[in-house]
Amino acid sequence: xxxxxxxxxxxxxxxxxxxxxxxxxxxxxxxxxxxxxxxxxxxxxxxxxxxxxxxxxxxxxxxxxxxxxxxxxxxxxxxxxxxxxxxxxxxxxxxxxxxxxxxxxxxxxxxxxxxxxxxxxxxxxxxxxxxxxxxxxxxxxxxxxxxxxxxxxxxxxxxxxxxxxxxxxxxxxxxxxxxxxxxxxxxxxxxxxxxxxxxxxxxxxxxxxxxxxxxxxxxxxxxxxxxxxxxxxxxxxxxxxxxxxxxxxxxxxxxxxxxxxxxxxxxxxxxxxxxxxxxxxxxxxxxxxxxxxxxxxxxxxxxxxxxxxxxxxxxxxxxxxxxxxxxxxxxxxxxxxxxxxxxxxxxxxxxxxxxxxxxxxxxxxxxxxxxxxxxxxxxxxxxxxxxxxxxxxxxxxxxxxxxxxxxxxxxxxxxxxxx
Ligand code: HAM
Numbered sequence: 289x290x291x292x293x294x295x296x297x298x299x300x301x302x303x304x305x306x307x308x309x310x311x312x313x314x315x316x317x318x319x320x321x322x323x324x325x326x327x328x329x330x331x332x333x334x335x336x337x338x339x340x341x342x343x344x345x346x347x348x349x350x351x352x353x354x355x356x357x358x359x360x361x362x363x364x365x366x367x368x369x370x371x372x373x374x375x376x377x378x379x380x381x382x383x384x385x386x387x388x389x390x391x392x393x394x395x396x397x398x399x400x401x402x403x404x405x406x407x408x409x410x411x412x413x414x415x416x417x418x419x420x421x422x423x424x425x426x427x428x429x430x431x432x433x434x435x436x437x438x439x440x441x442x443x444x445x446x447x448x449x450x451x452x453x454x455x456x457x458x459x460x461x462x463x464x465x466x467x468x469x470x471x472x473x474x475x476x477x478x479x480x481x482x483x484x485x486x487x488x489x490x491x492x493x494x495x496x497x498x499x500x501x502x503x504x505x506x507x508x509x510x511x512x513x514x515x516x517x518x519x520x521x522x523x524x525x526x527x528x529x530x531x532x533x534x535x536x537x538x539x540x541x542x543x544x545x546x547x548x549x550x551x552x553x554x555x556x557x558x559x560x561x562x563x564x565x566x567x568x569x570x571x572x573x574x575x576x577x578x579x580x581x582x583x584x585x586x587x588x589x590x591x592x593x594x595x596x597x598x599x600x601x602x603x604x605x606x607x608x609x610x611x612x613x614x615x616x617x618x619x620x621x622x623x624x625x626x627x628x629x630x631x632x633x634x635x636x637x638x639x640x641x642x643x644x645x646x647x648x649x650x651x652x653x654x655x656x657x658x659x660x661x662x663x664x665x666x667x668x669x670x671x672x673x674x675x676x677x678x679x680x681x682x683x684x685x686x687x688x689x690x691x692x693x694x695x696x697x698x699x700x701x702x703x704x705x706x707x
Contacts, residue, residue, distance in 0.1 A: 294410070298411070303609060310608055319393045324417055326394065329396075331397070333376070334364060337376055338353060338369075341581050342372060343489070346492065352368060370398065371416065371547075375420065378586070384586070394416050407594075412595070414593060420578075426529050428573060449538070449555065451526070451543075452511070453552050456516070457576060458516050463509070477501065550574050552573045553572050555572060568601065572591075612642045613639050615641070618643065619667075623670055626673060637697065639704050657683065663682070666696075
């Protein structure tokens with residue numbers, strides 16, 4: 289039987305990879321320009337890191353983690369997100385002793401056992417950025433500015449920035465109780481999952497897609513009406529700094545985010561092109577996460593962008609595939625040897641050159657060059673070689689010129705790699 293990839297785990301094929309590389313390169317440029325450094329964290333952690341960090345009563349921890357025991361009996365989990373691991377690394381390596389403020393980003397695959405559908409996979413990639421060690425609302429706006437700037441740089445349009453505040457350890461428990469009281473009266477309308485959430489984590493009911501649950505929660509009290517003065521001040525400042533940075537936003541009082549670590553600022557960038565999985569990116573402030581996982585009280589804020597969703601929104605007209613600069617069409621045994629030497633020299637210079645390996649006719653070599661969308665073809669014939677020359681054909685304009693063999697590499701380098 290033919291072996292296929294696991295459901296929800298995708299190959300990214302060579303004709304798509306240009307988009308991925310473009311997005312990653314732009315992220316590195318933008319984030320590093322904002323003072324962020326890359327960190328690489330393991331793909332697997334002790335399960336406890338996520339259950340304590342993300343929260344026991346979240347969908348991720350309750351039913352979406354890839355968890356198993358290794359041969360020594362350790363309970364391990366494939367990372368469902370990067371924030372908790374980055375926080376762990378910051379504590380474990382005492383990055384704070386160099387400077388309490390750390391601006392970090394990471395790019396890589398995450399794993400969640402969700403029901404696969406368009407825009408939702410079991411292995412998916414995130415670009416994640418975090419700032420640790422600052423509770424100033426100015427940083428909330430700075431991080432959001434970086435995110436929006438990045439999304440614009442890759443070519444996204446018609447996006448909406450939604451923000452909300454989720455309160456903190458002082459005011460959120462009060463809100464939670466109010467919400468619970470309100471929903472208890474409507475519990476008959478709630479699905480089985482939400483009946484359970486009502487006891488364990490009533491805020492999660494906002495995220496339920498079941499219509500009757502949505503109806504039950506439609507007029508529920510809003511967290512914004514319960515936040516304490518400190519949280520209100522923080523939120524006002526965030527809004528003020530966003531305006532100063534020239535960013536438009538809407539306040540979405542129902543956005544609660546799916547992970548428990550959030551406090552105060554929460555945000556999402558939503559695209560209306562994506563159907564039901566419309567969140568391209570989400571993030572927020574989490575001033576309790578560090579305490580949950582390690583004891584130190586460090587504030588943090590950050591976001592993660594879903595790369596598959598982002599890539600599905602990239603402008604269609606943009607060209608991402610790197611076609612060959614040059615196809616070498618060689619005719620005859622002697623010219624083949626010359627072509628082999630030449631292609632090696634070109635590759636060492638970084639010129640994308642292709643060669644026919646099967647000794648086919650000129651006509652079929654030209655057809656292949658055309659199929660590969662090579663910009664130029666260099667025709668090496670025995671006659672030309674005797675004269676020490678080769679013919680360079682521009683495949684777009686169809687114009688041809690003869691070039692002396694001894695200057696060939698220099699001429700091609702100037703043509704294809706002018707810098
Ligand atoms: P999240 O909202 O769970 O947040 O995920 C962030 C983004 O990852 C989503 O907006 C979506 O684009 C993408 N994503 C999530 N699950 C899937 C999936 N199954 N398939 C495809 N894409 C998916 C977090 O992960 C937080 N760690 C974000 C954060 C960082 N908050 C603070 N810092």
